[in-house]
Amino acid sequence: MKKALIGLGGAMLAVTAVWAQTKVNPTDPQPTCNMCPGYYIPLSELQAYTKKAIDEKLIDQQVRDVDIGKAHVGIGMVHRGKLDAPLKQSVAEHDNVSEVYHIIDGTATLVLGPDIVDRQRRPATLQTVIEFNGPGNNGSDIRNGVTYNLKPGDVVVIPAGTGHWFTKIDDHIDYLMIRIDPDKLTPLRDEAASKAYLSKRSPVARD
Numbered sequence: 001m002k003k004a005l006i007g008l009g010g011a012m013l014a015v016t017a018v019w020a021q022t023k024v025n026p027t028d029p030q031p032t033c034n035m036c037p038g039y040y041i042p043l044s045e046l047q048a049y050t051k052k053a054i055d056e057k058l059i060d061q062q063v064r065d066v067d068i069g070k071a072h073v074g075i076g077m078v079h080r081g082k083l084d085a086p087l088k089q090s091v092a093e094h095d096n097v098s099e100v101y102h103i104i105d106g107t108a109t110l111v112l113g114p115d116i117v118d119r120q121r122r123p124a125t126l127q128t129v130i131e132f133n134g135p136g137n138n139g140s141d142i143r144n145g146v147t148y149n150l151k152p153g154d155v156v157v158i159p160a161g162t163g164h165w166f167t168k169i170d171d172h173i174d175y176l177m178i179r180i181d182p183d184k185l186t187p188l189r190d191e192a193a194s195k196a197y198l199s200k201r202s203p204v205a206r207d
Contacts, residue, residue: 033069046077048198050104050174053079056205060177061197062132065189072186074179076132080108083169091116091139091165098180099133099164101156106173111165112158113145127204134185139163150175 041063049061064075078101093116116139122129129135142163148156150173158164166173179186 049077072181072184076177086167089138091163093163094133094136096183097133098160099158100178102176103154104174107170108150108173109168110148111145113142115143116163117141
């Protein structure tokens, strides 16, 4: 009987714990992502993306894309090689997706500003448009842009609609990319998809 009571008590505690987790007082603020899990990406996985970028001559790669309730958040790794002068029509702007850069390695010159010269729509068929940062524009220059000299440890916040333009990369620059997608335009990408991607050569790899 004592064992039975102990077992019943344990079961009641478990039921109480579940009830406490699911019962939300309607007068309290409600979470925007109800009972959502957390996400973890190890450094080794991020480093594998940088290695893959160098080996296969890639630039931008999406590591994760997760649903946080009111938005998707993408985590990318970007590797850019030496750039002596800006490429033609290389100003980028995204209509819906904001971006945050955390510089990991290398140095570069970046220009930011909303007034884009010779604005032209980016092709809807681009991988970056479909999978990473949604529709937007390219341009040839930024009027009254502000120039920043990036170095490891720096953070850059680029709101949707703001032009961003690498005008010089001294040797290379590697940075962690955080993409905020409130309209959920980009497809979700989980750990399994990331591992599968890393296990084989990218379809857009260059020799």
